[in-house]
Amino acid sequence: MFFPREMTEVELIIPSKDLVAVAKVLSGHGVFHQMDSTYLGLENLGPSTWQERAAGYSALERRIQTIMQTLNLTESYTGSYDFDNMVDLDTVRPSVERVENEVKSTSDQLNSERKRLEQLESQLHQLEPIADVNVEVSALRKSSFLHSILGVLPAANVHRLETSLSRVPHVFFTLREDTQRPVVWLLGPRSNSDIIDRAAKSAYLNPLSLPEEFEGTPAVITGSIRKAIEVSKQKISELEANLRNLSGTHRQELNQMLWDVHVSRSMADAIVRFGQLRHTYVVVGWVPTADLGLLTQRLKQASPEILIEAIPTERSGHHTNVPVALTTNKWLRPIQMLVTQYGRPSYGELDPTWLMAFTFPLLFGAMFGDLGQGLVLLVLGLLIDRGVILKAMSSLGLLIAYCGASAAIFGFLYGSIFGFEGHLIEEYLGFHFEAPWLSPINEILPVLSLAIDAGIVILMLSFLLGMFNNIRARDWPHLVFGHTGIVMFIFYIAFLALLGSFLGTTAIAPKVAVGIASLPLPWTLVLLVFGLLVMFSGALRNWMEGHRPIEGSGVGGFLMFVVQSFMDLFESFISLLSNTLSFVRVGAFAVAHGGLSLAIFSLAGEEADLGFWITILIGNLFIIGFEGLIVGIQTMRLHYYEILGKFFHGGGMRFEPLTLTPRREDV
Amino acid sequence: MASGGVTGYAAISARVRAMYSDLLTPQDMMRLSDSPDFQTLFSTLKTTSYGPYLDTLKDKEINSKRVISQVKRKLAEAYYSVIQMAPENTRPLVKQLYRYYEIGNLKAVLRALVTVPSWNTTEITLWDRVRDVLFPMGSAAALPAQAMVESGSVGTAVDLLRGTPYEETLSFAMRRYSAEQNLFPLEVALDLGYWRRLWAETKKLSGQDREQGTKIIGSLLDMNNLLWAIRYKVYHKLSEEEIINYTLPFGYRVHDTDIRAIAAGADIASIITRIYPEITDASSLLENPQTGLPRLEYQLKRQVMKQCLAAFVGNPFHIGIPLAFLVLSDLEVQDLIILIEAKSSNIPDEEYRPFLLKTNPPS
Numbered sequence A: 001m002f003f004p005r006e007m008t009e010v011e012l013i014i015p016s017k018d019l020v021a022v023a024k025v026l027s028g029h030g031v032f033h034q035m036d037s038t039y040l041g042l043e044n045l046g047p048s049t050w051q052e053r054a055a056g057y058s059a060l061e062r063r064i065q066t067i068m069q070t071l072n073l074t075e076s077y078t079g080s081y082d083f084d085n086m087v088d089l090d091t092v093r094p095s096v097e098r099v100e101n102e103v104k105s106t107s108d109q110l111n112s113e114r115k116r117l118e119q120l121e122s123q124l125h126q127l128e129p130i131a132d133v134n135v136e137v138s139a140l141r142k143s144s145f146l147h148s149i150l151g152v153l154p155a156a157n158v159h160r161l162e163t164s165l166s167r168v169p170h171v172f173f174t175l176r177e178d179t180q181r182p183v184v185w186l187l188g189p190r191s192n193s194d195i196i197d198r199a200a201k202s203a204y205l206n207p208l209s210l211p212e213e214f215e216g217t218p219a220v221i222t223g224s225i226r227k228a229i230e231v232s233k234q235k236i237s238e239l240e241a242n243l244r245n246l247s248g249t250h251r252q253e254l255n256q257m258l259w260d261v262h263v264s265r266s267m268a269d270a271i272v273r274f275g276q277l278r279h280t281y282v283v284v285g286w287v288p289t290a291d292l293g294l295l296t297q298r299l300k301q302a303s304p305e306i307l308i309e310a311i312p313t314e315r316s317g318h319h320t321n322v323p324v325a326l327t328t329n330k331w332l333r334p335i336q337m338l339v340t341q342y343g344r345p346s347y348g349e350l351d352p353t354w355l356m357a358f359t360f361p362l363l364f365g366a367m368f369g370d371l372g373q374g375l376v377l378l379v380l381g382l383l384i385d386r387g388v389i390l391k392a393m394s395s396l397g398l399l400i401a402y403c404g405a406s407a408a409i410f411g412f413l414y415g416s417i418f419g420f421e422g423h424l425i426e427e428y429l430g431f432h433f434e435a436p437w438l439s440p441i442n443e444i445l446p447v448l449s450l451a452i453d454a455g456i457v458i459l460m461l462s463f464l465l466g467m468f469n470n471i472r473a474r475d476w477p478h479l480v481f482g483h484t485g486i487v488m489f490i491f492y493i494a495f496l497a498l499l500g501s502f503l504g505t506t507a508i509a510p511k512v513a514v515g516i517a518s519l520p521l522p523w524t525l526v527l528l529v530f531g532l533l534v535m536f537s538g539a540l541r542n543w544m545e546g547h548r549p550i551e552g553s554g555v556g557g558f559l560m561f562v563v564q565s566f567m568d569l570f571e572s573f574i575s576l577l578s579n580t581l582s583f584v585r586v587g588a589f590a591v592a593h594g595g596l597s598l599a600i601f602s603l604a605g606e607e608a609d610l611g612f613w614i615t616i617l618i619g620n621l622f623i624i625g626f627e628g629l630i631v632g633i634q635t636m637r638l639h640y641y642e643i644l645g646k647f648f649h650g651g652g653m654r655f656e657p658l659t660l661t662p663r664r665e666d667v
Numbered sequence B: 001m002a003s004g005g006v007t008g009y010a011a012i013s014a015r016v017r018a019m020y021s022d023l024l025t026p027q028d029m030m031r032l033s034d035s036p037d038f039q040t041l042f043s044t045l046k047t048t049s050y051g052p053y054l055d056t057l058k059d060k061e062i063n064s065k066r067v068i069s070q071v072k073r074k075l076a077e078a079y080y081s082v083i084q085m086a087p088e089n090t091r092p093l094v095k096q097l098y099r100y101y102e103i104g105n106l107k108a109v110l111r112a113l114v115t116v117p118s119w120n121t122t123e124i125t126l127w128d129r130v131r132d133v134l135f136p137m138g139s140a141a142a143l144p145a146q147a148m149v150e151s152g153s154v155g156t157a158v159d160l161l162r163g164t165p166y167e168e169t170l171s172f173a174m175r176r177y178s179a180e181q182n183l184f185p186l187e188v189a190l191d192l193g194y195w196r197r198l199w200a201e202t203k204k205l206s207g208q209d210r211e212q213g214t215k216i217i218g219s220l221l222d223m224n225n226l227l228w229a230i231r232y233k234v235y236h237k238l239s240e241e242e243i244i245n246y247t248l249p250f251g252y253r254v255h256d257t258d259i260r261a262i263a264a265g266a267d268i269a270s271i272i273t274r275i276y277p278e279i280t281d282a283s284s285l286l287e288n289p290q291t292g293l294p295r296l297e298y299q300l301k302r303q304v305m306k307q308c309l310a311a312f313v314g315n316p317f318h319i320g321i322p323l324a325f326l327v328l329s330d331l332e333v334q335d336l337i338i339l340i341e342a343k344s345s346n347i348p349d350e351e352y353r354p355f356l357l358k359t360n361p362p363s
Helices: A018-026 A049-070 A091-129 A137-141 A154-164 A189-202 A218-272 A289-302 A330-342 A353-367 A371-385 A391-414 A421-427 A446-470 A476-481 A486-501 A511-517 A523-535 A536-545 A556-583 A584-604 A610-647 B005-020 B026-033 B037-044 B064-086 B088-117 B126-131 B145-151 B154-159 B167-180 B184-203 B206-232 B238-243 B256-264 B268-275 B282-286 B289-313 B320-344 B348-354
Strands: A008-013 A032-036 A146-152 A170-176 A183-189 A278-290 A307-312
Touching: A008 A018, A008 A146, A008 A289, A018 A218, A018 A278, A018 A289, A049 A091, A049 A218, A091 A170, A091 A218, A146 A189, A146 A476, A154 A170, A154 A189, A154 B184, A154 B238, A170 B064, A170 B320, A183 A189, A183 A371, A183 A584, A189 A486, A189 B238, A278 A289, A289 A307, A330 A391, A353 A391, A353 A446, A353 A584, A353 A610, A371 A391, A391 A584, A446 A476, A446 A486, A446 A511, A446 A556, A446 A584, A446 A610, A476 A486, A476 A536, A476 B064, A476 B088, A476 B289, A486 A511, A486 A523, A486 A556, A486 B167, A556 A584, A556 A610, A556 B126, A584 A610, A584 B126, A610 B005, A610 B026, B026 B037, B026 B320, B037 B064, B037 B320, B064 B088, B088 B145, B088 B154, B088 B184, B088 B206, B088 B320, B126 B268, B167 B184, B184 B206, B206 B238, B206 B256, B206 B268, B206 B289, B206 B320, B238 B256, B256 B268, B268 B282, B282 B289, B289 B320, B320 B348
Parallel strands: none
Antiparallel strands: A008 A278, A008 A307, A032 A278, A146 A183, A170 A183
16 A cells, blocks of 8 residues: 555466467456567577567558548457467458559559649749739740749848848849748849759758749739639548548448457567577566466466466565556546656655655645635636546546645635634624634644644654665665765754743744653754764765765865755755745645635725625635645645655656557656 | 746646756766677666667667667656646647657658668568667657558558648649659758748747747757758858848847858858857868768757756746757767767777767766
8 A cells, every 4th residue: 555566576487289269368467567688599500580470560550540530430449358379460460452453553642633733723822922913924935035933932041142142132022921831932143043043942942833834914824723622622532431430331341350450569579579498488577466376377377388487576675677556546547647747656765645645635635724725626626626626626626626626625624614803704704603623814833833743743754654665675875875865864863852942931832842852862962973973974875885985086175075965954954944934835835724714804894785795705706716836836835855865766767567458657 | 927927837847857957967977988899888878868768678679770769768758847847838849849750750751751761671671670760759759651651652651641830831742742752842841841831930939938938949040040041051052042031030140141142152150150160160161061060969969058058047937948948958868879879880999089078978
């Protein structure tokens, strides 16, 4: 639950005769993450024929997909799993070729007719701006003194072309203004034709390709082109009807062929990565331990002689090569999305989803505490989750609902309902309700102090989780001297004691810090000793890892090391202070929430008339939308920056099991 | 205040700063460049934030090509995170910036089709050879790269770009390719189209987003535009009008008048020194363009780096910080590629170290 799913490494030795049956089991159940095992095979067996077969299936699958796209058919990957062998390429290929030839001949005709239509329309489009010019088009080509280019160029190049010819006599007309493909006419003396051609070419000015068969003035030519367009359109609609007929005739056959070839291709792709021995194949991969029993049973059914070695993988130690399958729980999916946005847990690492499922709504609710607004968010979240509203945000629906529920609970404890608090509830809502816990707007300093306390507890928990991860990874140097290691943790405790004794009995003093300060320990000495250890933690960590403790050499290198170590200590001190104080925002937002409600009441006035209630309604909508968003971002920031960064590294490899149907992203 | 404001940038700012702290330090880079050979470099690189990307490589896959491909994955993930979290109005700019790598992939595919069709053997297909050099764009890829490679010809491959942002750009340039059978016009058209669109996206922003975007994107554009103009003049010996048409009329510090002056044959070194007073050795660099231009490019990259580092000072709620982070990440990857290739080919230290940006960052 708190870790990625437990995985077992599986090594299979498969008799050659059962190769396909085993590949079918491995590919068909969506639980086997295959590793490349070719390196385990014998090299002197020569090139594998499976490589060629896989390439053949892949090419054939693409051909079928292309035919289906041409016929406007949706690719459907469903079919029977009841097959013993892969399809024979030589059997399927002729069928594919037959349908392909039938479709290709019509589709080629259609494409060429469409190209012709496009060309005719483009010519018409190009000629329209000069339709009223009463001059023979061929005369432009035959001028003795002028060199002229009539053509189209990218709109972005027009000014650049003019600039490039600024030192050459020329005339430039834009005959058709167009945001993408303006039609232009460039003229210059024939003596400069090479410069003009070079400039036009480098500006990608494509001269118009006016067909030789059209003679006369632009007006006459456009008339002829229009007639040709009509004929072409007629031909296109006939060819499209033919394709529709073909689509109806071949739909079923193509779907069947696609499924057969796709299945064979998936299995062949898997087999290519098997290691080939003389009479057997060796396969290595990963299976979630919970699915191992069923997979083993099916493999034994498929191949009674198969050898299966399962090696359970402990979570301790470094396991960067173990694929990570996260527990898929519908209710935790939005939280998991937030975590994977930051990073995918590695195999041995604690999956922070559960922790975040608790802390995210908690911190949001503490900042946005209001019973009424929280319930509105809860309902909105549920509606979004069910796709009733804002379908595009449906993946966030449950997160909004959790935050809403937490905000409602805190709202109850703060005694706040749609911004009404204390006597306002009795005055406007007609019943008595006092804050059972505390009212942020009336008890500002205790709220801020409490927020820091909560932050200290969360940070301590993060430190402990960081250490826990290091113990599991057996990363002793980081456990002791890492930035969330034991030394840093004790330094933080001593730092809190110092903070507690400094703030003493002031209202803002965090109680946890004061409590630590009151313990009978020599905190100043602890702070000094562990401060020194933090200062040299880099060198000590290097020493534990077996590296040279100090980089650089000589007196200069040592001095640089001391200066750098002191800066490390200073930075650690500042970080701890800012990390702790960062949680003040939780209290500050709780106070700001009450303040914003008060501002709306002052806008609404005192008389409970229609205007009053409209102002309250709009004000509440504003708070839910605007402040809700800000608080959401702050909550995310606190998690990404202050909490996850302390113990979560991520970098896990995604679990991608073999499957015969196209894979859906797990998050 | 930028249009995204505090609310729009709170989350991305936190995430980017967290990722920024993962970038290699000059000390890290020094440690990496001190590696005596490729294997040691690989082991050292595994102890850095690139470790999780390299851990997935099996022993037989540890070669420079695969390692570089994995190193690029970190950059791709950084782009993915920034695109996901960037305020709505700035997202088109970041997406367009990311297209730089797709243009690179497109050029690689076209070059492969033109230069190495003979690589297609029964054992290793052309696609197998090409895919490792492509940038891992992930789900952001608009390019049907495999189908293009397998199409076998530039014309058919370009036909497959229908509906992508490159269709319109290449529709003009293909006519020249058909006539000249040379990829140069296609590549220039792709570059110009990319930078024009990127600049247009920058100019669509307002307030501080626009100001910061102009500084960072403009600095990148300046570097490219200036190097294009110089290369067209010095290497390709193109005419004035061609140079003007193959360059861009905008930028941050480099203006159209500078490009036109270079095109017209003015003294390039004095133009560079006027634009970048920090580059004092321009004339000596241009004396021998073969060795001087890479050094000039290095100096210009340092200017870009300086601009990016400046974005982290002051108000953090603007697009400048995510953009600067992405550019700095890219420069870091460029450094790593130099190192990996140098170590795997046993190139002496003195030949590649002067080109590492990280070991000698601008103050």
